[in-house]
Amino acid sequence: MVDLPPDPISMTIQIMTSPLFLKIAIFPGLASIGIIAALLTWLDRKITARVQLRIGPQYVSPLGGILQSFADLIKLAFKELIIPEKADRFFFLLAPIFGMVLGAGLIGLIPFSPETLISNLEVGLPVFLAFVTLSPTLVLLAGWSANSKYPFIGGLRSLFQQTGYEIPLWLSSIGVVMMAGSFNLSKIVQAQSTGYVLFGVHWWFIVPQILGAIIFLVTSVAEQERIPFDLPEAEPEIIMGWQAEYPGFLFLAAQGAGFIKLYAFSALFTTIYLGGYLGPGPLPPLFWSIFKTTVMVVVVILLRGAFGRVRLDQLLRYGWTLLLGLAIANIAITYFLIEGIPAI
């Protein structure tokens, strides 16, 4: 018997409709990441405008200019790509693209529902945080490659800021690992349905880990370089910092990477503190995870309207004294919550 050669068209259809391919290509994978980054750009501009008593984008489409960022995308894509003289072309082009890939890679670890996840790694949380550690390297290389003064200052600021706030971020998420007893993000969500009991009710980890959650939120805003921690791209001081020399599409890539990071950190906060896809009522799990992620995104955007910018020395001193001390205190509190206070 001779094996028939597989029909290429039917095989393609079979691959294209397989659940894994759909997940990678549509949700939570590529297509949704691109669209969500564009929508978050619009949401960011709109909410900030409302906070500052402005209107914000309104002309493109009847729905409050919701298509504004797509119009910007087309505009920026057709701008001329000017690479400055003496710039290091390889790293100049690579850094924003790789930043986007890194952000999208973070999304691949988040469980949006029991089925809607790309990878269920047993070491999910450390891998997420280890990937976040790569981003100061990229920003430093981007600032260095432009061979211009303001981008280089921005890159160095970003290096000190992101490395300094990395440590409280890790230490605050250790509290979650202690309560859940697992690194796997799906198992952490599951642990919240049967986890911490107070007054006869199961609580999400934000209740026993409230201190850790606050530290996590503050440090994740610093990792995303948003106001009040946007020193590496401070517009009035160093004119967008490490992004100053980027032309057209590369600027879009650098900005988009920032918004993908906002999305990924909000989704991670939802997953480890707010019970992920768990929720009351008959609504599907996917609804709950998207709803909570949106709430977190709005909270982070509102911070931008509410605060000013700190100085670099203040930022680093707060990070290495106050936040680090609180994170260690949080670990101690969590230890006593789990093990009980030892009798002396």
Add this chain to the structure above:
Amino acid sequence: MTDPAFLVIAAATVIGAILAIEARDLVYGAAALGITFLGVAGLFILLDATYVAAFQIAVYIGAVVVLILFTVMLVGPVKGEAPIEHRRTSLMTAILVSLMLGIGGSLVSSNAFPGVDACGASCDLQLLSQTLLLGSGSNGGYAIQLELLSFVLVAAVIGALTLAKTERKA
């Protein structure tokens, strides 16, 4: 049968190592070194040591590569390294390297070591911290070594800080 994942990761590791030594610009060298570290982390994963791989990514690529890049950028462009002068050194190195490669080749060709079986539940992550802190069986754990490590870290950091700061002229 060679695993294609292994081939890709091993090739990236070796090419990164060669570039790290031979790239003209030190910044490129540091980036290539980062690729080597990432490749070694991938090989750890293929050997079922996932936590060690995460440790490698966090410490080597997150911290060491950043520190190296910082120093390279501080030092600035090096004025072109002079070629090797001592013929004896290069000859010695060539002999050494070819010897190593010969051993490596014979290792691969002979099936001295069997393929690794997947370890399943015995590669449990929990086992790692259990063994690290409490030990297993006759082994008493690594608590003493952990404390010694902390003293080494303290000594190294204070030494590095004292070296790098400038003395104010009185």
Add this chain to the structure above:
Amino acid sequence: MEPLSSFFAVSIILLAVGLFGMTTKRSAIRILFSVELVYNAANLNIIAFSRLRNPPLITGQIIVLFSISLAAMEAAVGLAIIILAFRLNSDIDLRKLNKLKG
């Protein structure tokens, strides 16, 4: 699955490249790169040998955790020395750092 000898081969190549760099390069940073490569070769070898038994020896993984920590600190001290040398000599070519020579 991949035979362990392939992993040993990668480790040996890393070691050879590292030794080559250490003996032939003059820039201090380049030599530091070589040292890191040799560290990585050793770590890879330890992990591969710990897989020789089934179930694997977890001790091998723990030794590598310590080894990585020590390598990180070695890099920190080495880079501090390089910064100092650059301040004093404005050069990091090891053959020009000969002020102690009588």
Add this chain to the structure above:
Amino acid sequence: MVAEGIPELVYYLGFILVNTIAIVIVLILLVSPRDRKPTPEKRAPFESGQIAVGRGRTRFIIQYYPYLLMFVVYDVVSMFLFAWALNLRSVGAAGTVPIFIFVSVLLFPLGYALKLANKPENW
């Protein structure tokens, strides 16, 4: 039979690979027409609209170098803490004491680093 978690990892690496390819293709498709012979004025660095003077990679910040060193140390510390936290319930107090000593010993260099970094005349 492969170990649990390995196929997941292959999916994940595949996902990152697909991402890279997709973003690069989008970039190539969208990349705009280039000026073949840009004038020197066009290629000059922007530098907030002023004429660039001197080398581009100056203005180095070294005052916060101690924080960078502390990052290396605390990276190691937090990875060991992760290993401890994973298995807290079975390790118990006997395993917590060494970790506690480990962390508290490493608070001393942090104090020294803070003291150095807050004095600009040291750098």
